[in-house]
Amino acid sequence: xxxxAEIATQPACWRRAAEAAATFExxxxxxxxxxxxxxxxxxxxxxxxxxxxxxxGLGETDAFAASEFPAGRAYDxxxxxxxxxxxxxxxxxxxxxxxxVPTLALTADPATPVxxxxxxxxxxxxxxxxxxxxxxFATTALAFLRAGLGELPGVKPVAExxxxxxxxxxxPLPEAVVTAxxxxxxxxxxxxxxxxxxxxxxxxxxxxxxxxYPAMExxxxxxxxxxxxxxxxVLGPLPDGLAGDVARVGGTLVARRxxxxxxxxxxxxxLAVTLAEARALDPDHPRHLTRSVIL
Ligand code: F1P
Numbered sequence: 124x125x126x127x128a129e130i131a132t133q134p135a136c137w138r139r140a141a142e143a144a145a146t147f148e149x150x151x152x153x154x155x156x157x158x159x160x161x162x163x164x165x166x167x168x169x170x171x172x173x174x175x176x177x178x179x180g181l182g183e184t185d186a187f188a189a190s191e192f193p194a195g196r197a198y199d200x201x202x203x204x205x206x207x208x209x210x211x212x213x214x215x216x217x218x219x220x221x222x223x224v225p226t227l228a229l230t231a232d233p234a235t236p237v238x239x240x241x242x243x244x245x246x247x248x249x250x251x252x253x254x255x256x257x258x259x260f261a262t263t264a265l266a267f268l269r270a271g272l273g274e275l276p277g278v279k280p281v282a283e284x285x286x287x288x289x290x291x292x293x294x295p296l297p298e299a300v301v302t303a304x305x306x307x308x309x310x311x312x313x314x315x316x317x318x319x320x321x322x323x324x325x326x327x328x329x330x331x332x333x334x335x336y337p338a339m340e341x342x343x344x345x346x347x348x349x350x351x352x353x354x355x356x357v358l359g360p361l362p363d364g365l366a367g368d369v370a371r372v373g374g375t376l377v378a379r380r381x382x383x384x385x386x387x388x389x390x391x392x393x394l395a396v397t398l399a400e401a402r403a404l405d406p407d408h409p410r411h412l413t414r415s416v417i418l
Pocket of ligand 1: 161412
């Protein structure tokens with residue numbers, strides 16, 4: 124499928140993003156109060172970036188779905204992520220903000236309305252994709268923003284994440300993970316946004332029953348659906364006791380502490396495509412979805 128081919132190019136796309144970020148002038152400056160926004164997958168990347176930036180002490184950073192942006196709040200800069208550059212809520216928000224706040228948009232297509240709606244634009248056109256389901260644009264946008272933050276404590280450089288992603292692209296997916304009937308993705312801090320995205324990818328491409336939670340929330344209810352034939356997949360650090368909890372109820376745990384969480388998302392994207400094909404669905408033409416939502 125086209126989606127599978129696009130998934131496979133992510134390590135190269137991220138390396139290019141890291142190079143581009145090194146010379147790009149329009150990124151948020153340390154100390155600025157920043158809001159990051161988008162819809163769907165792009166919102167989840169916004170959540171991940173916000174946690175990374177604020178966690179590194181580079182400034183207060185909030186993330187919102189574009190439709191939920193709190194218009195009354197003051198920010199020094201607003202960053203919008205939109206592959207298509209045409210998503211209505213993102214364009215409406217940028218128009219509403221007007222020229223009162225400096226805005227930066229990350230997009231894949233230089234010929235779309237977002238070019239005029241934002242003050243500055245980073246065009247990551249090498250990561251554009253034909254698929255409806257977003258994979259490489261989203262992760263490349265996050266890689267670009269992540270590289271732009273410089274060295275981050277406890278987070279690998281993007282070049283190392285790309286090496287981990289190459290492994291994630293070649294290793295076979297465990298049988299128990301492919302044949303399961305339910306998947307719960309967990310993350311903490313910046314990896315919570317990745318867990319939400321892994322979960323969305325499986326729903327979009329394969330119509331799968333998936334959930335996503337902050338890792339510590341898992342034992343406050345969501346563990347109730349775990350059991351034989353069900354997967355709990357932790358992106359990033361594995362909380363104490365969680366492996367025992369999953370084993371006790373007979374679930375399958377996936378937790379790779381050595382792999383970069385963004386590379387783990389690549390593994391989940393592969394699972395989404397594999398599962399779609401196993402269910403005789405076409406991952407390039409997901410049910411009920413369009414490439415971007417224009418209201
Ligand atoms: C955002 C988005 C996609 C989603 C769907 C509809 O698009 O929500 O993430 O998969 O296809 O649009 P964009 O603003 O990043 O182009």
